[in-house]
Amino acid sequence: MEQLFTVESLITLLMLVLLQAVLGFDNLLYISLESKKAPPEKQSFVRKMGVGLAIILRIILLFVLMSVIQFFQEPFFSLHDNNILEFEFNVHSIIVLAGGVFIIYTAIKEIWHMMLLNEHEEIEKNEKKGSIKKVILWIVIMNLVFSFDSILSAMALTSDMEYVPQLVLMSIAIILGGVLMIVLADKVSNFLQKNRMYEVLGLFILFIVGIMLLSEGGHLAHLHILNNEVTQMSKTTFYFVIVVLVIVDIVQGRYQKKLLAEKQHQEAVVKKEEES
Structure with a gap:
């Protein structure tokens, strides 16, 4: 445990928190937009509860990934020697692809509603806000989808540490990153609420997030379409x-x-x- 109380460990912890913050930007945007489906007076509570539950589940996911990471990466369904479509699906790639499809669907649906709704329908929509439990559930689910990258990257950063210090350090980083996300989620949501014109921009950024997840999932599955490899969109490009x-x-x-x-x-x- 003395590994935890060194300058090197503190620097690693800082890097892990920064990693959580950088990789959590797209998640933060989704949380801010998804929470709007709850009644206005409950939206802040929904964001805090969703991220809070996701922090607990992220730590559980961390335990699982560190124990059975090879099973998440092991292909269970593949297709080769085909000029049209080739792939090697594993659990990790399926989760990321499903997350990308859902994000794109959500962005397109919200953009479509924004284009079609008139003032009367807008009032009706606000009166029929979504279930709080349902909104929290989707925030938690998508938080876990987005967390795969950050957890795997964190595992790579701490690979030279022993199991217990590595687990403790990563758990602390997840908690600090989650607290930071709770604070920033309210600020981002309030900004979008006061500057409605940026909602369209936010939805198109969310659409690009979905495309990025699809490209990452395709890369993880070694997907080839018409002999063209699907490559992952880099964070720099994003x-x-x-x-x-x-x-x-x-x-x-x-x-x-x-x-x-x-x-x-x-x-x-x-x-x-x-x-x-």
């Missing part, structure tokens, strides 16, 4: 795309304000000329 989307959204917003100001100015000029 964050680059997000930065581009944010910049485009900011420029588009300012350009629309400029057009609106010019239109109002022209209308004022025309009205003044008519009065004179």
Whole structure:
């Protein structure tokens, strides 16, 4: 246990917490959007409860992965020597692929509702908010899906440590990362609530998160389509795309304000000329 009380262990713990924060960004966005399905007065509670339960289940998942990691990586269904489709599915790849499909479905559904709902339907939708238990359940499930990457990466960072110190250090990192996520989830949700125009941006980022999960799941399954290998989208590419989307959204917003100001100015000029 003396391994826990060294400078090297503290640095590793800091790196693990940062890892939880960086890899948890997409999860944070999902939590903020999913919690909107609960009644407004219960949304903060739903986020805290969902992440709190997920922290406990993440630690349990950590125990499981450290004990039976080989079974998660072992292919159980494969197809080879086929020019159309080749794969080697394992438990890990199936979980990640299912998470990607669900995230894309959620993003498309919310974007579709946003495009079709009129004001009356919006009121009805708010009155028929989803079940709190159901929202918490989905937050927990998706939190576990997103946690696979962070746990496996954390295991790689601490691979040179003995079993007990490694387990304790990773558990502390999961708890600290979860607390940070609870705090940031409220802030992100409040920001989206006050700046509704960024909801569309958030949903499209969520859509890209789904694509990233699909690419990761395909990579884990060694998926080949028409002899073309499915490669994993890197985190660098993911964050680059997000930065581009944010910049485009900011420029588009300012350009629309400029057009609106010019239109109002022209209308004022025309009205003044008519009065004179």
